[in-house]
Amino acid sequence: MDFSVLYIGSGQATWNGAVPLAKSGVKVGVIEESQYGGVCSNKGCNAKIILDKPLQLIDQIKALQGRGLDGVPEVNWEDLMAHKHELIVPQDQHGKDRLDNVGIQTINGHAEFVDAHKVRVGKKTYTADKIVIATGLRPHRLDIPGAENSTDFLSLPHMPEHVTILGGGFVAIEFATIASAVGAKVDVITRGKQILKQFPKEYTASIQADLKKAGVRFIPDMEVERATKDEEAGTITLEGPKGFELTTDYVLDATGRVPNHDQLNLEAVGVKANHRGIEVNEYLQTNVENIYAAGDAVDKTIPKLTPTAAFESRYLAAKFMGTNNGPIQYPAISEIVFTSPRIAQVGVKLDEAKANPDKYEITQASYDGDWYRQVENEQGAELALIFEKDSQQLVGAAEKANAAEETINTIVPYVQMRLTKEQLNDFVYVFPSIAYTLQRRLPLV
Numbered sequence: 001m002d003f004s005v006l007y008i009g010s011g012q013a014t015w016n017g018a019v020p021l022a023k024s025g026v027k028v029g030v031i032e033e034s035q036y037g038g039v040c041s042n043k044g045c046n047a048k049i050i051l052d053k054p055l056q057l058i059d060q061i062k063a064l065q066g067r068g069l070d071g072v073p074e075v076n077w078e079d080l081m082a083h084k085h086e087l088i089v090p091q092d093q094h095g096k097d098r099l100d101n102v103g104i105q106t107i108n109g110h111a112e113f114v115d116a117h118k119v120r121v122g123k124k125t126y127t128a129d130k131i132v133i134a135t136g137l138r139p140h141r142l143d144i145p146g147a148e149n150s151t152d153f154l155s156l157p158h159m160p161e162h163v164t165i166l167g168g169g170f171v172a173i174e175f176a177t178i179a180s181a182v183g184a185k186v187d188v189i190t191r192g193k194q195i196l197k198q199f200p201k202e203y204t205a206s207i208q209a210d211l212k213k214a215g216v217r218f219i220p221d222m223e224v225e226r227a228t229k230d231e232e233a234g235t236i237t238l239e240g241p242k243g244f245e246l247t248t249d250y251v252l253d254a255t256g257r258v259p260n261h262d263q264l265n266l267e268a269v270g271v272k273a274n275h276r277g278i279e280v281n282e283y284l285q286t287n288v289e290n291i292y293a294a295g296d297a298v299d300k301t302i303p304k305l306t307p308t309a310a311f312e313s314r315y316l317a318a319k320f321m322g323t324n325n326g327p328i329q330y331p332a333i334s335e336i337v338f339t340s341p342r343i344a345q346v347g348v349k350l351d352e353a354k355a356n357p358d359k360y361e362i363t364q365a366s367y368d369g370d371w372y373r374q375v376e377n378e379q380g381a382e383l384a385l386i387f388e389k390d391s392q393q394l395v396g397a398a399e400k401a402n403a404a405e406e407t408i409n410t411i412v413p414y415v416q417m418r419l420t421k422e423q424l425n426d427f428v429y430v431f432p433s434i435a436y437t438l439q440r441r442l443p444l445v
């Protein structure tokens with residue numbers, strides 16, 4: 001065999017486990033058809049957060065106008081984009097170096113199965129004892145001429161005057177936040193009424209109200225039926241039921257992501273898959289014994305995010321090294337949407353807890369009276385803590401605030417360890433700080 005373990009794809013679901021595996025002496029290969037490091041490093045999380053940073057700073061500066069700061073800087077999109085390129089372009093090479101440096105053989109090209117132990121890349125065939133499918137997702141495409149996707153938006157040379165976004169999920173709302181803050185007129189067209197369905201309704205309603213106040217127009221219950229591009233004017237016209245018609249400079253198709261497994265010739269090996277991803281058991285093993293899957297490529301109910309892909313990758317490496325032979329046991333999962341303010345959550349969800357008052361007890365607090373938030377003049381920040389009634393253990397939390405990622409990250413281990421109210425009071429934090437502020441919001445026992 002050429003390899004003990006051969007990975008298809010080089011994203012988070014691969015390298016987090018492949019690197020320690022190779023370091024332990026296992027012969028590892030990685031096939032990548034596009035950029036090393038995958039979506040997060042090259043056209044996802046990392047690029048997005050670079051574009052978000054100045055907008056977050058501007059919001060903080062706006063909140064302190066007349067409170068020690070005079071004047072709000074403007075975003076220079078072209079310079080910001082150049083800064084993004086400077087940081088993101090080298091990621092592909094960094095991603096390859098990370099693998100090369102530990103002796104992993106990297107293979108450029110599109111992989112397809114020949115049989116359960118053979119994968120073809122162009123004219124060459126590679127053999128492996130075990131194969132991990134970590135091929136991720138690609139943007140779903142509606143049939144709209146001229147529409148662009150998240151990858152295109154993250155490299156937009158100039159911000160168009162009128163941006164129209166289709167979808168109400170992560171990409172749609174994060175990018176609506178960015179485009180609006182940079183000065184574009186933004187329309188968001190959604191199939192249903194609710195945006196960001198996985199987050200607490202009361203928090204998403206507040207984010208939506210803020211976006212509306214900033215001029216973003218939401219068009220709910222609308223499905224585009226026809227689209228035409230006027231090449232000369234550089235505009236796209238969208239049409240829908242009941243005479244709906246909208247002409248715009250730019251359409252961002254943010255209607256979700258679909259698995260790449262349809263391009264792997266899975267039929268040759270009989271690996272079972274569906275429209276959500278590759279079907280696996282609790283060991284991330286497919287129905288073919290030596291073939292596994294990890295990351296976004298997997299059909300799973302937990303969120304398809306970078307940290308979950310990395311967790312699965314590390315689990316598989318431990319399994320292949322023989323240091324963990326048990327089934328995968330997911331810890332409390334946290335997630336965040338990078339709006340302004342952010343919404344972040346971990347563990348049991350707020351809407352679920354509200355629907356089950358016999359099981360859960362909720363402590364909700366506003367930070368408005370909190371002096372530390374008053375330092376930044378932040379308004380409307382809120383925290384919800386979810387305790388299991390019987391055990392009095394913390395099982396979930398959600399926050400809507402500028403620094404929600406910090407608070408929720410502080411809470412992640414508490415939820416994972418199911419600490420009781422009493423134990424939560426048993427920490428001494430640095431003061432003044434966000435974490436200290438959080439502790440002041442815990443129910444005192």
Ligand SMILES: Cc1cc2nc3c(=O)[nH]c(=O)nc-3n(C[C@H](O)[C@H](O)[C@H](O)COP(=O)(O)OP(=O)(O)OC[C@H]3O[C@@H](n4cnc5c(N)ncnc54)[C@H](O)[C@@H]3O)c2cc1C
Nearest residue numbers: 009011012013033038039040044045111136295296305306
């Ligand atoms: C715009 C955007 C923003 C995001 N922001 C966040 C965020 O803020 N936080 C967060 O946690 N997550 C975020 N995500 C999600 C995150 O990027 C993914 O969860 C993560 O990249 C999944 O890693 P992966 O390794 O499973 O898949 P990927 O990163 O998609 O890697 C799969 C790799 O497989 C390669 N490949 C596919 N088919 C083949 C083939 N046949 N042969 C060879 N190679 C192949 C692809 O080229 C790709 O490089 C974002 C996603 C997007 C699109």
Ligand SMILES: NC(=O)c1ccc[n+]([C@@H]2O[C@H](COP(=O)([O-])OP(=O)(O)OC[C@H]3O[C@@H](n4cnc5c(N)ncnc54)[C@H](O)[C@@H]3O)[C@@H](O)[C@H]2O)c1
Nearest residue numbers: 167168169170171172191254255256257304305336337338
């Ligand atoms: N902050 C983050 O962690 C972050 C940020 C961006 C993306 N992501 C990840 O990337 C992935 C993709 O995000 P996304 O926003 O593209 O997907 P999504 O699934 O979050 O949202 C897709 C949206 O498109 C709508 N939609 C689907 N099909 C449609 C159709 N035919 N017509 C009209 N609307 C339609 C859905 O109702 C939904 O509102 C997710 O898995 C997410 O986890 C995460």
